[in-house]
Amino acid sequence: MxxxxxxxxxxxxxxxxSISCGEETPPRxxxxxxxxxxxxxxxxxxxxxESLERIIQAIPSPIEMSALLLSADAEYSETVLNQTSNYDxxxxxxxxxxxxxxxxxDLGYLNLYKKTGTSLEYLKTIKQLSxxxxxxxxxxxxxxxxxxxxxxxxxxxxxISTRNxxxxxxxxxxxxxxxxxxxxxxxTFIEGLHMxxxxxxSKPIDRVKERIGEQQYSVEALLAILKVYEKDARIAELIxxxxxxxESMTEVKIEIIRKEPVMEEIDGILTLVDQDESVVTIPNETxxxxxxxxxxxxxxxxx
Amino acid sequence: MxxxxxxxxxxxxxxxIGTTAFGQCNxxxxxxxxxxxxxxxxxxxxxxxxxxxxxxxxQAARYTVILSKDTKYRFTTTNAKEYPGELIWTLYDSNxxxxxxxxxxxxxxxxxxxxTCKKSGRYYLTYSFxxxxxGCGVGLxxxxxxxxxxxxxxxx
Numbered sequence: 001m002x003x004x005x006x007x008x009x010x011x012x013x014x015x016x017x018s019i020s021c022g023e024e025t026p027p028r029x030x031x032x033x034x035x036x037x038x039x040x041x042x043x044x045x046x047x048x049x050e051s052l053e054r055i056i057q058a059i060p061s062p063i064e065m066s067a068l069l070l071s072a073d074a075e076y077s078e079t080v081l082n083q084t085s086n087y088d089x090x091x092x093x094x095x096x097x098x099x100x101x102x103x104x105x106d107l108g109y110l111n112l113y114k115k116t117g118t119s120l121e122y123l124k125t126i127k128q129l130s131x132x133x134x135x136x137x138x139x140x141x142x143x144x145x146x147x148x149x150x151x152x153x154x155x156x157x158x159x160i161s162t163r164n165x166x167x168x169x170x171x172x173x174x175x176x177x178x179x180x181x182x183x184x185x186x187x188t189f190i191e192g193l194h195m196x197x198x199x200x201x202s203k204p205i206d207r208v209k210e211r212i213g214e215q216q217y218s219v220e221a222l223l224a225i226l227k228v229y230e231k232d233a234r235i236a237e238l239i240x241x242x243x244x245x246x247e248s249m250t251e252v253k254i255e256i257i258r259k260e261p262v263m264e265e266i267d268g269i270l271t272l273v274d275q276d277e278s279v280v281t282i283p284n285e286t287x288x289x290x291x292x293x294x295x296x297x298x299x300x301x302x303x
Numbered sequence: 304m305x306x307x308x309x310x311x312x313x314x315x316x317x318x319x320i321g322t323t324a325f326g327q328c329n330x331x332x333x334x335x336x337x338x339x340x341x342x343x344x345x346x347x348x349x350x351x352x353x354x355x356x357x358x359x360x361x362q363a364a365r366y367t368v369i370l371s372k373d374t375k376y377r378f379t380t381t382n383a384k385e386y387p388g389e390l391i392w393t394l395y396d397s398n399x400x401x402x403x404x405x406x407x408x409x410x411x412x413x414x415x416x417x418x419t420c421k422k423s424g425r426y427y428l429t430y431s432f433x434x435x436x437x438g439c440g441v442g443l444x445x446x447x448x449x450x451x452x453x454x455x456x457x458x459x
Contacts, residue, residue: 058367058425061346064374064446071448159337159345166348167330207373214423217369256422263402270413272402278372278422 052178052228056169058221059185062105062192063158065211066112072207074199076113081106082191082302084125089303093133094234097180098301100129101187104165109195111157116148119157123148130168133180138168179229186238187301189222194298197291212290213252213282219245241297248289253281328352328383328439336381336443339415343377343445349430351390351442356435363431368444372423378416379443380404388438394418395427405433 082102090096103126110119123144130136144160147153165184172181196212199205223242229235259275282290333348353362370376380390391412393403404413412433432438 054366057347057349058369060369060371063344063346064371067344067446067448068371155344162345163333163348211371211423214371217423217425221367221369254424256424258398261402265413268413268415270404270406270416271418272416273419274401274421276396276398276422278424280423 052182052225053170053173055221055225056173056181056185059189059218060192061108061162062188062195063108063112063162065192065196066105066109068208068211069109069195069199070112072205074203074205074208076115077198077202078118080195080198081109081122084121086302087125087128090129090132093180094183095301096129096132097183098187100126100133101184101189102191102298102302103129104161104184105188105191105195107161108158111148111154111161114151114154116151116154116157120145120148135168135172138171139164179232179235182225182229183235186222186226189218190294190298190301193294197294200287201291209282209287210280212287213249213280214254214278216246216249216252216254219249238297241293241300245290245293245297248286248293251283251286252290255279255281328386332381332383332439332441333443336379336441339379339381340377340443340445343375343447345443345445347444349428349442349444350440351430352439353388353432353437355437356431361431361435363429365430366428368426368428370420370423370426372421373448374420375447376418376420377443377445377447378404378418379445380412380414381441381443383439386436386438386440388432388436388440390430390438390440390442391433392428392430392442395429396422396424401426 082099084103086099090099103122107119107122107126110116110122123141127136127139127141130139140160144157144164147157147160165188169181169184172178172184193212193215196208200208200212219242223239223246226235226239226242230239255278257277257279259277261275262273264271332350336348337345347368349364349366351364353364356362378392378394380392382388382390389412391403391405393405394401402416402418404416405411406413428442430440430442432440
């Protein structure tokens with residue numbers, strides 16, 4: 001009797017399986033439906049838990065900013081970094097998370113500028129902070145330390161450390177510790193912007209100025225994820241500060257010039273040159289305000 | 304009894320395969336994906352796992368990315384072999400579709416696509432599996448300066 005029941009269940013499972021494996025032509029309006037589904041994301045900042053991942057993914061990695069500084073011949077400056085000696089002041093998970101992000105951005109900058117000796121010190125502080133936050137398992141410090149020993153390993157070092165941060169953030173969100181993840185991302189972002197701001201203060205490089213103005217997109221995304229936790233008084237303070245930063249960016253003008261893209265296949269790789277161009281205009285007074293607002297947020301975070 | 308035996312075995316077999324496949328759909332897929340970025344520098348990964356799409360209800364994973372001008376981006380896709388789906392993506396901006404890795408005229412999904420970006424801003428990336436199949440895959444976003452790799456920048 002039991003066996004027969006089992007057999008019936010097996011037949012049902014087989015039927016279900018064969019149905020699920022059957023070819024099904026996608027609806028004619030499949031792409032249209034995808035596009036419509038996507039417009040929901042365009043309006044994103046309503047933000048439920050599941051949207052957090054998507055919006056966090058939107059925030060650019062500080063490595064892009066550091067790479068821009070390097071390519072624009074901006075000189076290395078140790079003064080733009082947070083000091084590892086500040087570690088002892090970070091006794092709450094709020095501060096630890098923010099500064100884990102800050103030091104993460106600093107580590108990328110140091111690696112890109114081949115300051116591998118100093119980067120070891122930062123790696124050690126990142127290790128301490130990540131252990132304080134109980135996410136130390138995502139960093140293979142011995143391996144990272146070994147890679148730091150040679151200037152030839154910078155690319156691997158960047159990939160591994162960026163990926164470790166990404167894994168750690170994903171884990172935090174899966175473990176319902178999204179607030180910590182959001183704070184890490186906030187710290188990372190502000191440190192990248194701070195580096196760019198300090199660079200243009202000493203050397204007004206147009207490409208870097210433009211990039212600073214373009215950060216209005218990231219500030220909007222950051223505000224959206226911070227607002228998920230606005231009931232936390234310390235995060236409410238951060239939101240107010242970032243609203244100020246957003247306000248300082250209102251005079252930044254971004255003009256889009258539309259042109260037809262050029263697409264071709266080169267050695268089996270599909271290659272697109274998107275001919276649309278953005279032109280950023282950022283008045284000096286606006287730049288000054290952005291720098292000032294960034295310094296205020298960053299100083300509060302690292303103090 | 305005779306009727307039942309041959310029916311049970313395939314079910315057990317498929318259940319077993321399903322469990323094995325699940326094990327493959329993990330971070331190791333990102334390791335494989337990383338081999339495709341070559342001289343580009345890793346930025347983000349998007350792990351995508353979707354059920355088979357139902358009629359008029361496409362399964363898709365959607366992300367927002369902010370791309371910067373004067374940067375060359377590489378989008379790669381890697382599929383878990385144990386699943387039937389082939390990962391495809393479409394990049395949109397506020398004006399509509401910018402590009403896709405699936406070229407309909409060739410019926411081909413490219414696993415490596417390079418894009419030279421001249422317009423900074425918000426873009427929307429939608430991942431799905433070709434034909435609405437179920438699948439597991441990883442989309443990877445990497446970058447380099449428009450003219451130089453990170454290694455070249457460092458040595459410059």
